[in-house]
Amino acid sequence: MEEKKSNSENPLKINRRHFFSQLSVGIGSVALGSLLIPDLFKGGPELVGTPPLGIPHFAPKAKRVIYLFQSGAPSQLESFDYKPTLLKRMGQDLPESVRNGQRLTGMTAGQDKFPLMPSAAKFRQYGKSGAWISDFFPHIAKISDDICIINSMHTEAINHDPAITFLQTGSQQSGRPSMGSWLSYGLGSENQNLPSFVVLTSRGKGNSQGLYSKLWSSGFLDSKHQGVMLRSGKDPVLYLNDPDGLSRADKRHLLDHVSSLNKLHHVETGDNEIESRIAQYEMAYRMQMSVPDVMDIKNEPESVIKLYGEDAKTPGTYAANCLQARRLAENGVRFIQLYHQGWDQHGNLFNDMASQAKDVDQASAALIMDLKQRGMLEDTLVIWGGEFGRTNYCQGKFDPKNYGRDHHPRAFSIWMAGGGIKPGITYGETDEFGYNIIKNPVHVNDFHATIMHNLGLNHEQLTYKYQGRRFRLTDVAGNVINDILT
Numbered sequence: 001m002e003e004k005k006s007n008s009e010n011p012l013k014i015n016r017r018h019f020f021s022q023l024s025v026g027i028g029s030v031a032l033g034s035l036l037i038p039d040l041f042k043g044g045p046e047l048v049g050t051p052p053l054g055i056p057h058f059a060p061k062a063k064r065v066i067y068l069f070q071s072g073a074p075s076q077l078e079s080f081d082y083k084p085t086l087l088k089r090m091g092q093d094l095p096e097s098v099r100n101g102q103r104l105t106g107m108t109a110g111q112d113k114f115p116l117m118p119s120a121a122k123f124r125q126y127g128k129s130g131a132w133i134s135d136f137f138p139h140i141a142k143i144s145d146d147i148c149i150i151n152s153m154h155t156e157a158i159n160h161d162p163a164i165t166f167l168q169t170g171s172q173q174s175g176r177p178s179m180g181s182w183l184s185y186g187l188g189s190e191n192q193n194l195p196s197f198v199v200l201t202s203r204g205k206g207n208s209q210g211l212y213s214k215l216w217s218s219g220f221l222d223s224k225h226q227g228v229m230l231r232s233g234k235d236p237v238l239y240l241n242d243p244d245g246l247s248r249a250d251k252r253h254l255l256d257h258v259s260s261l262n263k264l265h266h267v268e269t270g271d272n273e274i275e276s277r278i279a280q281y282e283m284a285y286r287m288q289m290s291v292p293d294v295m296d297i298k299n300e301p302e303s304v305i306k307l308y309g310e311d312a313k314t315p316g317t318y319a320a321n322c323l324q325a326r327r328l329a330e331n332g333v334r335f336i337q338l339y340h341q342g343w344d345q346h347g348n349l350f351n352d353m354a355s356q357a358k359d360v361d362q363a364s365a366a367l368i369m370d371l372k373q374r375g376m377l378e379d380t381l382v383i384w385g386g387e388f389g390r391t392n393y394c395q396g397k398f399d400p401k402n403y404g405r406d407h408h409p410r411a412f413s414i415w416m417a418g419g420g421i422k423p424g425i426t427y428g429e430t431d432e433f434g435y436n437i438i439k440n441p442v443h444v445n446d447f448h449a450t451i452m453h454n455l456g457l458n459h460e461q462l463t464y465k466y467q468g469r470r471f472r473l474t475d476v477a478g479n480v481i482n483d484i485l486t
Helices: 016-036 138-142 160-169 179-187 248-269 272-295 302-308 318-330 349-373 444-454
Strands: 064-071 123-126 131-134 147-154 197-203 335-341 380-385 389-394 405-408 412-417 425-427 437-439 464-466 469-471
Touching: 064 160, 064 179, 064 318, 064 349, 123 138, 131 147, 138 349, 147 437, 147 444, 160 444, 179 197, 179 335, 179 444, 197 318, 248 272, 272 318, 302 318, 302 349, 318 335, 318 349, 349 380, 380 444, 389 412
Parallel strands: 064 335, 064 380, 147 425, 197 335
Antiparallel strands: 123 131, 147 412, 380 412, 389 405, 464 469
16 A cells, blocks of 8 residues: 655645645735735846845844045045054155065055155044044044944055945946945835935045946846935936926826836847836836935934034034934935045055044044944944045155155955944954954955844845846955954
């Protein structure tokens, strides 16, 4: 007599009772999923074998990201990586055993001496953790117990353009989707009336490196995932407003007609970019109402303006953009990217970096305090940092009264807060010269993997097939830094 097999041995063999008992739950779940996530059952061949888009792979700690990018690379030796040895050995040549033949930029390649220079600012310890923070950042010092300082970031890029591109896209070469675009692609938007990825820019008084739209490009992803740059002034988004004489009803009729033509074209060609174009037209229509409301700070209490500083009243400043970032975050924008230019201090380090730090110090700290008092910090991941570090030796001739620092990719500092990051810790360590990492290195790929993890995404599973290859933000590397996670 043949032995009867259980359902566990043959999972496809189910009886009539089991089928109908599960049917109502299954259909209900499908219906609910389609309502909560409209794109749940929309996909193409690039999604085969990957988790559904719009759904985190596991429970996220963060819902959104605010990235305060300090373009030009602030010196870690004047901010968060305290190295008293540099003062003791000021003017001495950096030992070759420490530099170990590292590649140099064209600005210092001709130097035969590399005189060590101490920090241009004094350092003090703050908070319960005793974090070392320089006097250039007195406001950030007050939130030391809310942030995680990482002193062991490193990259391969030694020049600004490839280094910034690497931090933003996971590749030193142009053409890849930016981090914000990947998150928009993987998680979608929380607010259908605003873009999921927004970019704000400001400029300090220091030497500025250029910013290019490739840094917030969607690359080979659908163009609907690219960053939308919001400008200061009465027109935050170019060409968003209707021309004179066109009413709201006329605009709706026009869009409906254009959409019907685009849909016909899509049926004929099968080009998915047409659907993206339709979605962008609809988003622009909705943004006409939503963006002006979000950008208008007239109803912000005076206490909030005071927290961020007087510059918050001036559109286009770093302080104003930090306040706007909080407003965008609470209105459901997934990824808010701020760029602040002016950190390229190759000379006159003391004056230029002191001025540049003053531009961002109060507002950066205010953003953390503002989010915290609103209960938003726990699910908002905030990041502060540049594209690489600065050398421990001076660039050019030794002059203690007027010196600068060259690019240094081997070690630099950033800080992170909220959204599943352990507060009040300093992670990673460099040698006594602040030149090489000796403990807990964090590569750019690891940085990206950790951000995605906190948003509930497995960085190895969020992929897109393009030109026969599956791409991802972390390329073929990256490890989540579990030591800094709550």
